[in-house]
Amino acid sequence: MAKLAKSPWLLHYDGSSCNGCDIEVLACTTPVYDIERFGIYNTGDPFQADILLITGGINSQSESVVKQIYSQMPEPKVVVAVGICACTGGVFKECYNIKGGVDTVIPVDVYVPGCAARPQAIIDGVVQALEILQKKRDDFEQKKKAGA
Amino acid sequence: MIQVISVIAYLVGAPLLGGFLDGCDRTVSARMQGRQGPPLLQPFYDLSKLFHKQILAVNSLQLLLNLCYLVLLAIAGAMLFAGADILMCLFILSTADMFLIVAAASDSSPYSSIGANREMIQVMACEPLTLLMAVGFYLTTGSFQVKDIIAQPVSAVVMMPGLLFGFFVIMAVKLRKSPFDCATSHHAHQEIVKGLTTEMSGPTFAIMNIAEYYEIILMLGIVAIFFINATWWSWIVALVLCAVAFFLETLWDNISARLKWMTLFKGCWIVTLLAGGINILVLMLIR
Numbered sequence: 001m002a003k004l005a006k007s008p009w010l011l012h013y014d015g016s017s018c019n020g021c022d023i024e025v026l027a028c029t030t031p032v033y034d035i036e037r038f039g040i041y042n043t044g045d046p047f048q049a050d051i052l053l054i055t056g057g058i059n060s061q062s063e064s065v066v067k068q069i070y071s072q073m074p075e076p077k078v079v080v081a082v083g084i085c086a087c088t089g090g091v092f093k094e095c096y097n098i099k100g101g102v103d104t105v106i107p108v109d110v111y112v113p114g115c116a117a118r119p120q121a122i123i124d125g126v127v128q129a130l131e132i133l134q135k136k137r138d139d140f141e142q143k144k145k146a147g148a
Numbered sequence: 149m150i151q152v153i154s155v156i157a158y159l160v161g162a163p164l165l166g167g168f169l170d171g172c173d174r175t176v177s178a179r180m181q182g183r184q185g186p187p188l189l190q191p192f193y194d195l196s197k198l199f200h201k202q203i204l205a206v207n208s209l210q211l212l213l214n215l216c217y218l219v220l221l222a223i224a225g226a227m228l229f230a231g232a233d234i235l236m237c238l239f240i241l242s243t244a245d246m247f248l249i250v251a252a253a254s255d256s257s258p259y260s261s262i263g264a265n266r267e268m269i270q271v272m273a274c275e276p277l278t279l280l281m282a283v284g285f286y287l288t289t290g291s292f293q294v295k296d297i298i299a300q301p302v303s304a305v306v307m308m309p310g311l312l313f314g315f316f317v318i319m320a321v322k323l324r325k326s327p328f329d330c331a332t333s334h335h336a337h338q339e340i341v342k343g344l345t346t347e348m349s350g351p352t353f354a355i356m357n358i359a360e361y362y363e364i365i366l367m368l369g370i371v372a373i374f375f376i377n378a379t380w381w382s383w384i385v386a387l388v389l390c391a392v393a394f395f396l397e398t399l400w401d402n403i404s405a406r407l408k409w410m411t412l413f414k415g416c417w418i419v420t421l422l423a424g425g426i427n428i429l430v431l432m433l434i435r
Binding site: 008039043045072074137 | 185349
């Protein structure tokens, strides 16, 4: 963990989930799973978030919200799709109002499958996202140096 | 010479010690909730992360206003640690708060504006007691100068226990601890997103955090001058009691729910009137 991002702050958004995955995301913050031991902090503010955690498939109503939240997050940032609906649209894939997984709207870095995704799987997904976040941070630093 | 050293020690050491205390606060809070909690140095990881983020400025003014907040807090604390006028120190402290309020009000987010309004109410709730406290120090020791206050044969707290209790309540408001964290909170979720700091990101938010670390040390410094007297061991007593005060604030933070602004306002003024007012009356009578 030494070189990984040590202070990733989460932002959780529910695309159109049945709330199954959301409850598991909240379970990650409880004493049993305690994601704060990785320095992870569940913030409600896109301006201060590094990781966007999305549950549920995207429909026409949540599309603009997801895009706006993503654009409000400062670089470097990563997106984690939690649950099968957020990965591909899941059982709702064929519904008339569902566009599909989160990657139909914004770029996704880590996919966490499951229905509902278990807290262990979510934490594992977030820790994998940390590696990507660290890489993006290094790239961002280089770009900043090249620009300056 | 000692003055210069103590001011430099404050300016350099306060962010470090404040960050460390914040780390202790988070770890102790987690343990109180039955969790393992973050590493002790987590606040410093957070700061280094925030300084490496992209600056998403909502306007060009906010960063400058936050810097003013930081600088004024550093000046207020430096005055206390230089042994200068405590009244002036408290005035600069409230001026610093004004810059934070303007910084929060300068952006377009409604959550931020509500946070700014609530911070203003908090300043109004705190101000009477801080002034009474300065008056109390004068009545007890005959001077507003911190260097005279701490050179008395008997600690000031003997004459002003009510004001110390009142200041303990005010400190919870100033450190944004529950039940008084309605403007913005260190906890994850709040009904107004992050209140004051909703549209502060990256370096702007980091500067605000460093300013808060200066504020923690300033508050604990004021607690210390209640206990320090001419004897050398009173410094050790003061240090221990500062740690106890900080622990009690953390405990209070964890066992109470957030109050509405009206209750906060009334609560602070009632404490000011009862604890502070009666203490001042007694001081005036026995003088």
